[in-house]
Amino acid sequence: MRLEQYAQISNYAMVAATCVLALAFVAHVAEWAFARKVVSDEKELVTSGPTPPAPPVEDEAPVTERFSRVGVTLTILAATLLVASVITRGLAAERVPLGNMYEFGLVGVAVALLTYLALVWKYQVQWAGGVVAAFGLVMLGMSLSTYVPAGPLVPALDSYWFEIHVSAVMLAGAFFLVGAAASVLYLIRARAEAKGNVGAVLRRLPAAAVMDKLAYRVNAMAFPLWTFGALIAGPIWAHYAWGRYWGWDPKEVWAFITWVVYAGYLHARATAGWKGRRAAIFCLIGFVTFLFSYYGVNLFGSGLHSYAK
Structure with a gap:
């Protein structure tokens, strides 16, 4: 063929x-x-x-x-x-x-x-x-x-470290997506529970506490993947592609911002006991930073990662 x-x-x-x-x-x-x-x-x-x-x-x-x-x-x-x-x-x-x-x-x-x-x-x-x-x-x-x-790769992408980097980041993003979905639906269900008005529609969702726990679990699975993909495999690939591990390129900055937000989310849950609405909002902020680092930087920014446009 x-x-x-x-x-x-x-x-x-x-x-x-x-x-x-x-x-x-x-x-x-x-x-x-x-x-x-x-x-x-x-x-x-x-x-x-x-x-x-x-x-x-x-x-x-x-x-x-x-x-x-x-x-x-x-x-x-x-x-x-x-x-x-x-x-x-x-x-x-x-x-x-x-x-x-x-x-x-x-x-x-x-x-x-x-x-x-x-x-x-x-x-x-x-x-x-x-x-x-x-x-x-x-x-x-x-x-x-x-x-x-379909066509050949640009030279900067011709590295197996790039493939490892992107694969780990995409898998982390998939978990972030499910965590964000659980957080959105948690906020809707929790509000109804607080008002004592959980109808048949919202009864199809698990209890708010269950969705809150699921969001924490999937984000906890995503975080090490994001850490490895964005902050370990990514810099190694950058070293082979551009001769330096980290250069504060806009893509790198937003990847780090995403890491900081999710690190704060997990830390707040584990040490300060953050649950419920505050944790859900924190999770959604993290997901927004992930989306911007994934697509927004390529669409609106410039830098070494602009090859992806």
């Missing part, structure tokens, strides 16, 4: 994965919308007085579960298509596909979806599927906007 054919297959798989992930997002939205409908039906039954026998509300619950399973199944399919796109992109370029922002986004979303699915299997976090799918769609859209044809 010719290189051009591999490139075409990669592009088709990327578009198909985006469409399937959009359907997964719709399935998760339908899951929450149907749960809201169940709430409305319950209220109507209470306020309308005696009515002819109706199907019990319990019969409705499996429908929301089916939407949830459909969303997860479609996410599996989207992840499979993205992996196929990554592999064929690598075959087309005859290298590891990590040479520009399009490829970063393609591989990054694939890693994020696979990490999410692994956590679904381990911790049953399918309730975060809507947030993960939405984030994946945004990142894929940004990647498509920076598409470039």
Whole structure:
């Protein structure tokens, strides 16, 4: 098969994965919308007085579960298509596909979806599927906007330390994403619990304390990966590429800022007992710094890392 054919297959798989992930997002939205409908039906039954026998509300619950399973199944399919796109992109370029922002986004979303699915299997976090799918769609859209044809690497990237650096950073970012999703949903659920108004929609989420604990766990897993990828493997690669380990390039500065924020988050939880709302907000600040270091610097900044544009 010719290189051009591999490139075409990669592009088709990327578009198909985006469409399937959009359907997964719709399935998760339908899951929450149907749960809201169940709430409305319950209220109507209470306020309308005696009515002819109706199907019990319990019969409705499996429908929301089916939407949830459909969303997860479609996410599996989207992840499979993205992996196929990554592999064929690598075959087309005859290298590891990590040479520009399009490829970063393609591989990054694939890693994020696979990490999410692994956590679904381990911790049953399918309730975060809507947030993960939405984030994946945004990142894929940004990647498509920076598409470039497959080609050779620039000399600065032609190092296995670069591949180790980016792989570790992307895996850390996937965990950061799940931690951010858990923190967002924690804030919503905790507010409802404080008001004593946890309806059927929010009852589909775990208790606020459970999501708070999960956010801490996944961020604790991500932090050593980020430390290794951004502050150890990255400087080693920089030494081979540019003859110095650290030069306060904008990308390096923001990678360090992200490390400091997450280090502060973990330290505050472990020593000061920070939990709940303060910890969730701290986590989300960290995720914003990660996103800016991952994409914002390339889009709005300049420096040695501008090759990725």
